[in-house]
Amino acid sequence: MPSEADFLALGITLKLAVVSTVLLLLLGTPLAWWMARSRSRFKFLVEAVVALPLVLPPTVLGFYLLLALGSNGPIGKLFESLGGSSLAFTFTGLVIGSVIYSLPFVVQPLQDAFQAVGHRPLEVASTLRASPWDRFVSVALPLARPGFLTAAVLGFAHTIGEFGVVLMIGGNIPGETKVASIAIYDHVEMMEYGRAHWLSGGLLLMSFVMLAGVYAMNGRFRMVKS
Amino acid sequence: MSIRAKFDIRRGDFQLKVNLSLPAKGVTALFGPSGSGKTSILRAIAGLDFFEGGELQVGESTWQADSSYKKPHERPVGYVFQEASLFEHLSVAGNLDYGHKRVPKEEKRIPLDSVKELLGITPLLSRMPNELSGGERQRVAIARALSVSPRLLLMDEPLAGLDEKRKQGILPYIESLHRELEIPILYVSHSSDEVARLADHLALVEGGVAEEAGPIQEMLTRLDLPLAQGPEAEALLSATVAEHDDEFHLTYLDSSAGKFTVVRKDLSIGEPVRLRIAAKDVSLTLAPQSDTSILNIFPATVLEMAPLGIAQVTVRLDAGGTPLLARVTKKSVSALGIQEGKEVFAQAKSVALLA
Numbered sequence: 001m002p003s004e005a006d007f008l009a010l011g012i013t014l015k016l017a018v019v020s021t022v023l024l025l026l027l028g029t030p031l032a033w034w035m036a037r038s039r040s041r042f043k044f045l046v047e048a049v050v051a052l053p054l055v056l057p058p059t060v061l062g063f064y065l066l067l068a069l070g071s072n073g074p075i076g077k078l079f080e081s082l083g084g085s086s087l088a089f090t091f092t093g094l095v096i097g098s099v100i101y102s103l104p105f106v107v108q109p110l111q112d113a114f115q116a117v118g119h120r121p122l123e124v125a126s127t128l129r130a131s132p133w134d135r136f137v138s139v140a141l142p143l144a145r146p147g148f149l150t151a152a153v154l155g156f157a158h159t160i161g162e163f164g165v166v167l168m169i170g171g172n173i174p175g176e177t178k179v180a181s182i183a184i185y186d187h188v189e190m191m192e193y194g195r196a197h198w199l200s201g202g203l204l205l206m207s208f209v210m211l212a213g214v215y216a217m218n219g220r221f222r223m224v225k226s
Numbered sequence: 227m228s229i230r231a232k233f234d235i236r237r238g239d240f241q242l243k244v245n246l247s248l249p250a251k252g253v254t255a256l257f258g259p260s261g262s263g264k265t266s267i268l269r270a271i272a273g274l275d276f277f278e279g280g281e282l283q284v285g286e287s288t289w290q291a292d293s294s295y296k297k298p299h300e301r302p303v304g305y306v307f308q309e310a311s312l313f314e315h316l317s318v319a320g321n322l323d324y325g326h327k328r329v330p331k332e333e334k335r336i337p338l339d340s341v342k343e344l345l346g347i348t349p350l351l352s353r354m355p356n357e358l359s360g361g362e363r364q365r366v367a368i369a370r371a372l373s374v375s376p377r378l379l380l381m382d383e384p385l386a387g388l389d390e391k392r393k394q395g396i397l398p399y400i401e402s403l404h405r406e407l408e409i410p411i412l413y414v415s416h417s418s419d420e421v422a423r424l425a426d427h428l429a430l431v432e433g434g435v436a437e438e439a440g441p442i443q444e445m446l447t448r449l450d451l452p453l454a455q456g457p458e459a460e461a462l463l464s465a466t467v468a469e470h471d472d473e474f475h476l477t478y479l480d481s482s483a484g485k486f487t488v489v490r491k492d493l494s495i496g497e498p499v500r501l502r503i504a505a506k507d508v509s510l511t512l513a514p515q516s517d518t519s520i521l522n523i524f525p526a527t528v529l530e531m532a533p534l535g536i537a538q539v540t541v542r543l544d545a546g547g548t549p550l551l552a553r554v555t556k557k558s559v560s561a562l563g564i565q566e567g568k569e570v571f572a573q574a575k576s577v578a579l580l581a
Contacts, residue, residue, distance in 0.1 A: 125324070127299075
């Protein structure tokens with residue numbers, strides 16, 4: 001049977017995934033829009049940086065994040081000067097790590113979706129008296145809707161499945177930074193296969209239900225996309 | 227009110243010098259071959275593309291000058307793109323409301339209901355764009371452009387993507403726009419059929435220049451322009467339906483050139499129509515012929531002549547104030563003594579009625 005600690009780990013995982021996904025969408029949308037529309041010469045550099053987490057081992061990313069978030073790191077120092085404490089081994093630190101780690105999974109589908117919308121609908125909107133911001137909200141966002149679903153699902157799922165980065169910067173503080181994937185690892189280490197089963201099965205089921213739900217919804221929107 | 231447009235359009239190798247003065251009334255066709263830059267002119271007028279140093283004056287207001295540039299959403303235009311480009315996430319009604327609700331109340335001169343009625347889209351309102359046929363989509367696109375009560379309607383080959391039957395289905399709607407709403411229309415086309423049917427004025431876009439513009443009857447028959455020199459050279463006449471002949475199944479039309487006879491068409495008496503007469507179908511005689519099968523014969527005066535190839539001559543005629551073109555051989559010119567100012571009779575072998 002799962003213990004209270006297991007539920008706590010599951011709860012932290014969910015909370016981390018929800019908070020990270022919301023932040024990812026908020027940050028990823030303007031970034032993806034810029035990447036889809038910009039003709040800047042330096043776009044390739046931004047694209048490469050955003051895609052880095054795809055190729056880097058999570059431990060590399062985690063190592064640098066640990067340095068940056070700690071009391072001597074730039075982000076940690078900044079945060080401390082604002083009256084906070086060091087970010088390493090905190091939930092906030094985990095959120096920062098997840099957002100960076102999952103960024104490409106959110107930005108790329110959004111960028112593709114915005115590119116698929118193309119210039120024409122926005123030009124049409126401009127001849128129908130819509131200002132640039134108005135066009136973005138009333139035309140680009142709704143037309144890119146399938147991309148948002150994909151981005152949210154990938155961002156959420158990727159955060160749930162995160163292990164290496166969390167281990168490096170979150171440590172293993174029960175009730176604070178111990179997420180399900182690490183709890184499972186601990187159970188297996190201690191040969192508690194029964195409890196590992198409960199948590200793993202729980203994550204599996206949760207992920208499946210979520211994906212099925214989103215794809216069912218996406219099916220209904222496909223009409224709009226075609 | 228008129229439209230003054232001056233642009234120096236450059237993009238890579240492409241170059242187009244635009245210097246046009248167009249009437250802000252009726253339908254003005256921007257006519258020219260594909261790739262001549264007609265769309266670029268329309269886009270510059272709508273403000274979708276910016277060209278440094280351009281000047282655009284529409285009636286009293288300046289849309290572009292050295293120090294000012296109105297953004298596209300600040301220009302009171304309606305734009306119909308070549309593809310309908312409907313908002314796929316909105317219903318037909320949603321597409322129409324989109325622009326309509328963004329226009330200040332005092333600028334709403336055209337009621338949305340009359341636009342819907344004019345283009346026959348009331349039964350389509352609840353449909354989504356992907357449930358419409360090509361012709362219906364284009365009609366909705368035209369209605370949407372009108373929904374903002376534009377001061378100027380820009381249409382970029384709105385019929386280009388449609389088959390002949392659909393085209394014929396939409397043309398009457400465009401003609402009715404022209405008649406029922408007092409909105410000047412700039413109409414881009416490379417189809418001489420559409421132009422002959424719709425346009426009152428014509429601006430020529432060819433060979434990297436767009437400077438010549440004028441009433442269509444004049445532009446079609448000006449011997450110094452390529453239109454009158456090509457194999458398709460033709461003249462356009464306005465006429466009204468005078469009477470029907472049930473015995474011979476004919477319709478008689480009155481025009482300033484004289485009375486025309488065409489095969490009977492189901493039109494009401496007094497209805498204005500356009501006639502199209504190809505230069506190659508017009509021959510000249512010195513005396514009116516009575517022993518001929520040709521029914522349409524008019525007195526005319528030779529205004530001007532231009533050689534065509536090595537053996538032919540294009541003759542510009544004045545038939546009761548209407549310009550007409552005839553294509554004859556140099557041999558006939560010499561045999562009949564045709565020269566400027568000569569009184570002749572023009573025989574039209576074939577007359578196309580556009581209605």
